[in-house]
Amino acid sequence: MKIPTSTNIPWKPDDAAIKAKGGYILNEKQVEYLKQLVKALISMYSDIANVVNNNRTDYDALATHALLGDGTAGRALRMGRLTIADGTNPSTLKCTLVSEWNGDAIAATDNIAKGATTGDFTLNAAGTILTVELGDVLGCMGFVGSGIVNNVYTAGVNVVGADLTVRLRAGATNQDLTVLVDSDTYNISLLYVTSA
Secondary structure, three states: OOOOOOOOOOOOOOHHHHHHHOOOOOHHHHHEEEEEHHHHHHHHHHHHHHHHOOEEEEHHHHHEEOOOOOOOOEEEEEEEEEEEEEEOOOOOEEEEEEEEEEEEEEEEEEEEEEEEEEEEEEEEEOOOEEEEOOOHHHHHHEEEEEEEOOOOOOEEEEOOOEEEEEEEOOOOEOOOOOOOOOOOOOOEEEEEEEOO
């Protein structure tokens, strides 16, 4: 939309002349300018109405708590922070999940051993894959927020069943979490979608 400009159009009214004539009297240039301005405003209103109508579907999806691109009502976007620390017993983990935004929370769970389930956490026999048993996860991503000493680790986060699996990698190699926590605590931020 292009708003017309008003160069060379005198707009300063002569108050005495206006009072004497009972109101504004516009010359041809002023009338033409006002016509162009009204057309531009009508066009702008039409553009706004089209945007609102085109986005009505998106608004309706948000109003029914459906994620855009998904369309299923009731699904929720969540963010949490998983802390992986050294457990009290040798070769074990102590894990906590806290909500950072609309997320789940799992209290500190100590002595998570390889090949075992402790509370809501399971560590595989190699100590390389930690499962956070939430039971309703549909999609996720994660990144290491802190806990980097001499090496740079990337977080591999996946959905298996309806739970989150977490691993720390150096390059393409999964690391034994029970060894890593001997020297540091790892915080992994998780962004995930749940069914409710």
